[in-house]
Amino acid sequence: MLENTRHTETLIVGGGIIGCAIAYELAKSGRQTLVIEKHTLGSQSTRAGAGMLGAQVEMHAPGPMYDLGVQSRALFPALREELIELSGIDMELQTPGIFRVAVDESDRLDLLERQRWQTEHGQRAIWFEDEDLRRELGDLVSTGHGALYLPDDHQVRNPQFLLALAASAKRLGTQYLEHTAMTGFLLERGSVVGVKTLDGDIRADQVVLATGAWTGLLANQLELDLPIYPVKGQSFLLDAYGPPTPFTIYTHGCYILPKRNGQIYVGATEEQAGFDRRPVLRSLASLSSRAVELMPSLGGLPFAEPLAGLRPGSADGLPFLGKVEGLGGLFVASGHFRNGVLLSAITGKVMAELMNGQELSVDLTPFAVERKIRIS
Template identity: 75%
Template structure:
């Protein structure tokens, strides 16, 4: 099939939580939007993610990324009500907080330092020594070095958040096309004006790349070299009528999240060497199971429900890319969120909608600019990249 199949104002490439959040915010702003997804909505990292709103637990230092996470986390209570009113679907926001358990003396010192700068930034962070921790969580936990309690870091259930965003956006007029991959860009006079698919063209005034781990590959079609790469994450679900704790328990390499539907989420590995292979494997799940049982022995009695695996969109400096692509009119990026796609979905949707409607972004996007100089997080021989 050839010719123009769809015409829209904003075309979003990628139907994960980021793409759906952008679609929802654009629709709220009165922008005609269409989401193009090569598989099914949320079938990539969104499906496999934990759903943590870890604005504090995930951040190692103060700075723009920490501030971005805090601002996004604050949007979720109102977002929950908006989406529930529009769609009738509850994202299952849970607010008991997160315990970040120290694994050794060095980890303890680092967490105490984190408590200091986070409280100085106006955030709540409470230290629990072992006996206090046992009184709060019971003797099922096996702590040795204390834990940092973050009462304002929450969680949602990813499938519910995605459904609520998509259903609400659709009710506001957004079109969704699934099982349809783009095969190239449409360009006119140096501007991107849409994409080509096997089924025909989709033309748009603005195109937003929100394709997760695949964003770099897609950008290559325009000659852009983006340091976005896949990082496989494996996790699994356990069945429980009554999860052993209402809190999220988190430590190096492992976190345990009780879900409102009775399941317990255990995650997650980080495997950049896996490339685009999304298949779970026995070794990784065995290591993760051992870590989880050592952290919280009682979950070893829970029945196994299902393995999960997805590809997170990593970036060399750990920061997402948000905003217009310099030199290519009509093209925007919203990718590279790595482990924080759910947390940052709310603020990402908001700022992209602000940009496309001519409003000043509610946060400074300079640290996340597409043309920033990207310095790797760890010293290695990998060259830095810019576009």
């Protein structure tokens, strides 16, 4: 019914870190924006994430994903200042860097190769032999094969970052509707003109799907084959009060991030479990063992809480960013997998540019929606 219909210039479906980053950038440009979220803001993978800005540590080879990550990471210092000025909330950007510890000789050789190409691409990557690592970290970390130090890979605290984005966008005019699940699309003459919800229709000139692991399911309603699927990640928090090191420590199957609130984040698993996001004892026990093996002092710290979320994986490991060809008014920003927080800054920026008809700061061709998509 007409009286149950809302109208907005831009509608973002999904209130995680990606949706909120896009909303913030659109709000800066003066665009009327509404964000709807079926639960609460950041309650899915954002809440469970580590907050690592691992533009180098997460990337195995040069290419579009690596370039996108480096470009996004560079935006965070200025973005932090903007958000503090608007909202008074600090994302808690921590900049000591990341030590990527080698677990065996094969891993050592791989990391040395990674140091080579990252240095050739203009990034800082410094190799530490065991004796150098012990001088820096003492006996805190179990070593044996050296470590690659990445001084420009940083971290933030996800809940603070999300709050800062949402509060800043709201101050600039963005509206939010939590506990508002999308139930379908509004279609007119081959274009998406809004969505349906249990509380009524929402009409919009532009609709953005930033719905993480659920994006593929929603796209199916439009007969779009969008290969985004859930990858369960489990982690946990420890109460440290005084973190043992300012550095993030990373190795195969485990990473340890000290947070400014006194806690330590330990992550994370990768599991194919459908849409079941409940923590599982076996996975947490395995992760705990790996963490204590890497950093023995963690064994005596009190357990704070388990975390679990569903990351949006994609068939080729790249996110989907851009307009859906053949359907007017519909945009997608999803499939960021483990790098949603890292890529949030550049995703918000380039999606706002695209939707405002501006020159793009990123070539979106490698991330085009239609690269893996067909309209049935």
